Amino acid sequence: MKNTELAETVVKQLIKAGKTVAVAESLTGGGLGAAITEIAGSSEVFLGGITTYSDASKTKLLDVPKKLITKHTAVSEEVAKEMATSARNLFKTDYAISTTGVAGPGKAYGKSAGTVWLAIASKKEVIAVELSISGDRATVRNATIESALATFSRILSL
Incomplete structure (x- = not known):
């Protein structure tokens, strides 16, 4: 399924459930938020996004503890979870x-x-998910967006 179709499914699921979402992105550089906001009606459910590409921005904007990044690196389950939790708190959404x-x-x-x-x-x-994606930068970024949307859609359908 293409990112647009997945994003449309997610937006419809959120509208039906009366829930909201935000995003905190690093390697996708705003692409996940862009995929969601391409969908008509997304303004009802998407409250915002933040791109924290550097370690310093993760610490400054999302309050990810520097010690956590030093201990586990920015590419870790621990940091991904902290980013999502911080974004949910920052935007006061049901999900991030x-x-x-x-x-x-x-x-x-x-x-x-x-x-x-x-x-x-x-x-x-x-919930955190580790992915191992083969391909060039664009492939890795697009596959990450697709996986994030697909995983979120599965969670919303439970």
Whole structure:
């Protein structure tokens, strides 16, 4: 399924449930929020997004503890979960989705290109998913957006 179709499904699910979402992005650079806001009606459910591409911006804008990044790196389950939780609190939404990873082509933080973590925070829990994606930067970024939307849609359908 293409990102547009997935985003449309997510927006419809959120509208039906009367729920809201925000995003905190790193490697996707705003692409996840852009995919959601391409959909008519998204203004009812999408409250905002923040792109924190650098470690410093994750700390300054999302209050991700510097110690957490130092201990686990920015490309980790722990940081992805903290990003999602912070975005949910910042935008006061029902859900928040975060993306962090290595788009490539080379390694970063000792992690191979295509290593990605995404997290989805709700009031009850924070779920993190690790992805290993092959391909160039555009492929990794687009596949991350697709996976984030698909995972979120599955959660909303439970």
